[in-house]
Amino acid sequence: MQIVIPLFDRFTMLDAIGPYQVLNTLPDTEVRWLGAEAGPVQDESHTAALVADGVWEDVPHPEIVVVPGGYGSRALMTDERALGWLREAHEHSRYTTSVCTGSLWLAAAGILDGLEATSHWIELETLAQYGATPTSQRVAEQGKVITAAGVSSGIDMALRLVELLHGPEAAQATQLAIEYDPQPPFDAGSPDKAPAEIVEVVRAVMASQQEALRT
Amino acid sequence: MQIVIPLFDRFTMLDAIGPYQVLNTLPDTEVRWLGAEAGPVQDESHTAALVADGVWEDVPHPEIVVVPGGYGSRALMTDERALGWLREAHEHSRYTTSVCTGSLWLAAAGILDGLEATSHWIELETLAQYGATPTSQRVAEQGKVITAAGVSSGIDMALRLVELLHGPEAAQATQLAIEYDPQPPFDAGSPDKAPAEIVEVVRAVMASQQEALRT
Numbered sequence: 045m046q047i048v049i050p051l052f053d054r055f056t057m058l059d060a061i062g063p064y065q066v067l068n069t070l071p072d073t074e075v076r077w078l079g080a081e082a083g084p085v086q087d088e089s090h091t092a093a094l095v096a097d098g099v100w101e102d103v104p105h106p107e108i109v110v111v112p113g114g115y116g117s118r119a120l121m122t123d124e125r126a127l128g129w130l131r132e133a134h135e136h137s138r139y140t141t142s143v144c145t146g147s148l149w150l151a152a153a154g155i156l157d158g159l160e161a162t163s164h165w166i167e168l169e170t171l172a173q174y175g176a177t178p179t180s181q182r183v184a185e186q187g188k189v190i191t192a193a194g195v196s197s198g199i200d201m202a203l204r205l206v207e208l209l210h211g212p213e214a215a216q217a218t219q220l221a222i223e224y225d226p227q228p229p230f231d232a233g234s235p236d237k238a239p240a241e242i243v244e245v246v247r248a249v250m251a252s253q254q255e256a257l258r259t
Numbered sequence: 260m261q262i263v264i265p266l267f268d269r270f271t272m273l274d275a276i277g278p279y280q281v282l283n284t285l286p287d288t289e290v291r292w293l294g295a296e297a298g299p300v301q302d303e304s305h306t307a308a309l310v311a312d313g314v315w316e317d318v319p320h321p322e323i324v325v326v327p328g329g330y331g332s333r334a335l336m337t338d339e340r341a342l343g344w345l346r347e348a349h350e351h352s353r354y355t356t357s358v359c360t361g362s363l364w365l366a367a368a369g370i371l372d373g374l375e376a377t378s379h380w381i382e383l384e385t386l387a388q389y390g391a392t393p394t395s396q397r398v399a400e401q402g403k404v405i406t407a408a409g410v411s412s413g414i415d416m417a418l419r420l421v422e423l424l425h426g427p428e429a430a431q432a433t434q435l436a437i438e439y440d441p442q443p444p445f446d447a448g449s450p451d452k453a454p455a456e457i458v459e460v461v462r463a464v465m466a467s468q469q470e471a472l473r474t
Contacts, residue, residue: 058280058437061307065273065410068306075306084299084310091283091290092276095299095308144438165438182442194438195280199411204444213457216447220461222273223359223380223409225448226441227397229419232431233440242428246435 047075048106048133051085051096052126054116054257058195059143060094063110066202069218070210076103080126088114100129105136108205112198113144113164115257121152130155134189139205141190143198150191151176159186164194165235166250180234196233199224262290263321263348266300266311267341269331269472273410274358275309278325281417284433285425291318295341303329315344320351323420327413328359328379330472336367345370349404354420356405358413365406366391374401379409380450381465395449411448414439 047067049060068075079085079096086093111130120126130153134140142150147163150156151174161176161184162168168178183201184191192201203224207215232238238246262282264275283290294300294311301308326345335341345368349355357365362378365371366389376391376399377383383393398416399406407416418439422430447453453461 056280057276061272061276064307065271068304077307089283092279092292093310095310182440193440194436196414196437196439196441200442200444207444212445216445216453216457217461217464219443219445219447220450220453220457221409221465222411223448224411224441224443225397225408225452226411226439226443227415228434228439228441229415229422230427230431230434232434233438235435237440238431238435242431242435246432249432250436 045070045073045108046103046106047073047108047110048078048103049075049110049112050100050129051077051079051094051112052116052120053080053086054088054114055085055112056114056144056195057087057092057094059112059114059146059198060110062196062198063141063143063202065222066199066206066218067108067110069221070206076106078102088116100126104129104132106133107138109133109137109140110198111142111146111149113142113146113148113195115254117145117148120149127153137188139188139190139208141192141201141205143192143201144194147171147191148174150189155189156191159189160184161186161189161191162193163191166247260285260288260323261318261321262288262323262325263293263318264290264325264327265315265344266292266294266309266327267331267335268295268301269303269329270300270327271329271359271410272302272307272309274327274329274361274413275325277411277413278356278358278417280437281414281421281433282323282325284436285421291321293317303331315341319344319347321348322353324348324352324355325413326357326361326364328357328361328363330469332360332363335364342368352403354403354405354423356407356416356420358407358416359409362386362406365404370404371406374404375399376401376404376406377408378406381462
């Protein structure tokens with residue numbers, strides 16, 4: 045089974061690595077890292093780089109697509125090459141999935157039309173502009189299209205994918221192998237749970253970072 | 260503030276990227292990816308590679324060290340160069356931290372002598388052979404030495420580190436930015452919680468993988 049994680053300039057590392065660490069344990073599975081170009085692909089802050097071993101078009105029909113997010117996903121929303129590859133991949137895929145703002149790329153490709161979908165909480169409303177119905181579920185499952193919320197949610201999404209592909213025992217074994225027994229020191233991981241003033245700070249910081257990249 | 264994440268052949272991606280995604284949001288912080296050699300460093304299964312932008316010795320005295328684990332950490336336990344760099348870094352660090360079997364490297368360097376420490380659950384007993392007191396806490400804090408349990412625990416550890424460095428509001432803001440509101444589909448993330456037969460399967464698979472790499 046081929047799993048493609050398509051990379052692009054300014055993707056978010058954990059969006060890609062969370063699901064990777066889960067899915068790479070599956071038997072008879074090959075994960076491919078593909079980029080707009082082959083070679084190192086810089087993450088959101090240009091502080092870390094993952095190596096793409098080929099370009100998106102090298103695998104037109106993967107069984108599973110896992111699209112990470114990051115500020116860079118905005119540029120893909122009007123990139124005909126990126127939209128074309130994703131549409132073609134989705135047409136033949138067993139599962140088309142995204143983490144965080146990776147769902148904006150799916151939305152712009154028309155893949156989320158009429159579906160419930162999620163994204164980073166700060167971008168949920170953007171999904172509605174592209175014909176999706178935003179939901180604040182952590183993992184939104186609509187047939188073969190599965191979208192996950194912000195950054196860290198890809199781990200939860202991928203465990204659900206393992207359950208769908210190989211059953212609950214396989215998912216539990218994977219969870220145990222990566223010792224995923226989360227104990228965050230605070231209960232502030234969603235805008236419903238975090239103090240209102242912290243939500244506003246994060247909203248402002250993220251908006252200014254995105255603006256800085258745009259200009 | 261300089262944070263070094265030392266890479267090595269056959270490290271575990273999520274061990275490194277979990278803390279990175281948390282710590283890279285801090286103000287006035289530079290994360291450095293350093294390897295035994297500069298260039299792409301292959302992960303545990305040689306399926307993914309992160310780029311090291313220099314060698315360990317380029318930064319002898321980082322404020323914070325975050326040591327990832329992976330099957331490759333075994334080789335570092337008898338590597339005088341690796342042990343020497345880590346001892347020197349620890350002597351001057353503000354915090355010396357590890358995720359998963361990264362603690363074996365710390366233990367072999369003598370950094371865990373007489374301290375409570377943790378690791379991936381499958382390697383806890385190994386710590387005792389190197390003078391540490393194993394604990395199954397997810398994050399074990401002993402002054403400036405902080406060790407975390409298996410793979411995914413580095414996210415929890417790093418959030419605690421943000422709290423220590425910048426206070427609880429900063430940690431909550433970071434948690435919200437990465438939407439860390441974990442909702443694993445099962446409660447099987449530790450050997451105490453997973454069904455006994457699944458613990459045995461994972462133990463057998465991991466032992467055979469390690470054996471395969473050894474021979």
